[in-house]
Amino acid sequence: xxxxxxxxDILKFFAALLITNSxxxxxxxxxxxxxxxxxxxxxxxxxxxxxxxxxxxxxxxxWYKKRVNRIYPTVFAWAILSTLxxxxxxxxxxxxxxxxxxFITCVMIYYVLLYLINRYMINHLYLATMIVIIIVxxxxxxxxxxxxxxxxxxxxxxxxxxxxxxxFGAMIGISKKQxxxxxxxxxxxLILSTxxxxxxxxxxxxxxxxxxxxLLSLIPLGIIVFYFYxxxxxxxxxxxxxxxxxGPIMKTISGLCLEIYLVQxxxxxxxxxxxxxLNLLIMFIIIIIAAYxxxxxxxxxxxxxxxxxxxxxxxxxxx
Numbered sequence: 001x002x003x004x005x006x007x008x009d010i011l012k013f014f015a016a017l018l019i020t021n022s023x024x025x026x027x028x029x030x031x032x033x034x035x036x037x038x039x040x041x042x043x044x045x046x047x048x049x050x051x052x053x054x055x056x057x058x059x060x061x062x063w064y065k066k067r068v069n070r071i072y073p074t075v076f077a078w079a080i081l082s083t084l085x086x087x088x089x090x091x092x093x094x095x096x097x098x099x100x101x102x103f104i105t106c107v108m109i110y111y112v113l114l115y116l117i118n119r120y121m122i123n124h125l126y127l128a129t130m131i132v133i134i135i136v137x138x139x140x141x142x143x144x145x146x147x148x149x150x151x152x153x154x155x156x157x158x159x160x161x162x163x164x165x166x167x168f169g170a171m172i173g174i175s176k177k178q179x180x181x182x183x184x185x186x187x188x189x190l191i192l193s194t195x196x197x198x199x200x201x202x203x204x205x206x207x208x209x210x211x212x213x214x215l216l217s218l219i220p221l222g223i224i225v226f227y228f229y230x231x232x233x234x235x236x237x238x239x240x241x242x243x244x245x246x247g248p249i250m251k252t253i254s255g256l257c258l259e260i261y262l263v264q265x266x267x268x269x270x271x272x273x274x275x276x277x278l279n280l281l282i283m284f285i286i287i288i289i290a291a292y293x294x295x296x297x298x299x300x301x302x303x304x305x306x307x308x309x310x311x312x313x314x315x316x317x318x319x
Contacts, residue, residue, distance in 0.1 A: 005054075008047050010232035010241055013254040015043040019261060020284065026270045027279055035198075038152040041103075042165040042225050044257065048107065049169030052114050053122075060115055067111050071258070073302035075104060078262045078294055086266040103261060106159050110166055117167070125174070129167045136160045140215055150201065151214045161218055165225055172229065181227070181234035190227040196220040251319040252288065259291035259298075292318070 022037025057063045079095045082088035121128045144157050151157055172179075181187075197220040204214045231237060240246045253260070264287050272279035299315040 005051075006238060006241055007229065007232040008050055009251065009254040010237060011043050011047050011228060012257045013241075013250045014228060014232070015040040015047070016253050016257045016260050018043070020264055020287065023264055024268065024280065024283070026268050027273060027276070027283060029273075029276060038221060039194075039197075039224055039228075041152075041158075041162055042221055043228055045110065045162045045166045046169035046172075046225050046229065048110060049114060049166035049171075050173035051169075052111075053118055053170040053173045057115055057118055060119075063115065064111060067108070069302065071104065071107070074258055074262065074294065074298040077298040077301050078259075081294060081297065082266060088266075101262065102154075102159075106162070109159070110163060113163065114166060114170065117170075122174075125167060125171050129164065129171070132160070132164055132167060136164065136218075137215070145212075150204070151217075164218065165222065168222060168225065172226075179226075179230045179233055181230040181232075181237070183234075183236075186227055186230055190224065190231070193220045193223040193227065197224060248319070252292075255319040256288060256291040256295060259294045260287055263287060263290040263294055 018036035018040030020040075021033075022035055022040065025031040025034040028034050075095060079088075079090060082090075117125070117128050139157060139160050140151075144155065151161065197217050200213060200217040200220070204217075207213060241250050267287055267290060268283065272282060275282075296315055300310070303310050303315065
């Protein structure tokens with residue numbers, strides 16, 4: 001049996017933390033600290049491309065069916081829970097097409113595109129990437145230039161540029177190269193690329209032509225993703241992932257990445273803001289518990305439609 005690539009699990013751990021933090025504006029005294037969402041999203045899409053290109057995909061219908069069976073039991077389970085406990089009223093069409101968020105729809109579309117690239121352009125990933133870059137630039141200048149909000153906000157443009165990081169993950173996965181993170185050098189590069197990334201975004205807010213300069217932020221974001229991947233391959237970080245104390249926490253958060261994303265928006269509250277920053281930790285623990293309950297329900301939902309008997313150990317397995 002092939003050894004599990006724990007660096008990808010570690011990246012999902014980082015992604016879950018960053019994405020959740022970016023949505024915590026309500027919990028911070030100053031919403032400027034609720035950031036990291038773009039980095040978290042890029043990391044998550046990187047892991048998708050990395051994992052999908054590690055082995056042959058086979059026939060499309062069977063392959064895509066597995067992707068649907070992996071994601072949609074969670075989507076349907078969340079539709080039930082959110083209707084019962086959070087007064088959501090999405091109809092079945094919204095649930096199927098949008099999955100409760102742009103994130104799910106985007107992932108399902110990426111699966112199709114990545115399959116086609118894997119099938120017909122597996123030896124020409126750089127060409128595929130150049131084509132996507134041209135499409136993204138044309139999309140930005142000719143179709144949708146987000147004048148009133150940033151390119152990582154609520155717009156369809158990000159559906160295009162985030163695909164670049166999925167392709168980046170595919171290229172790294174196929175290369176099978178070992179990238180080791182060196183704290184004395186690579187940490188500085190990670191910090192500097194992060195400063196450049198946010199510097200471009202901050203500068204863009206002060207310039208009338210900010211949408212144009214924001215496009216440049218995609219470059220340092222790619223560098224950030226690469227050094228996060230190197231960090232995830234560092235022996236110290238891997239040791240933490242396999243340790244008895246930090247390991248279960250990191251594995252649980254990594255394994256619940258999708259569920260954490262779905263449940264968090266309905267749980268955020270400012271009622272604990274008086275105990276900041278403890279409210280952040282308590283809120284995240286609540287989100288993890290809710291995400292775990294969602295995953296258990298999703299596994300029950302999934303196994304209900306199988307001929308096999310219920311595997312209760314699997315249903316309640318933590319990670």
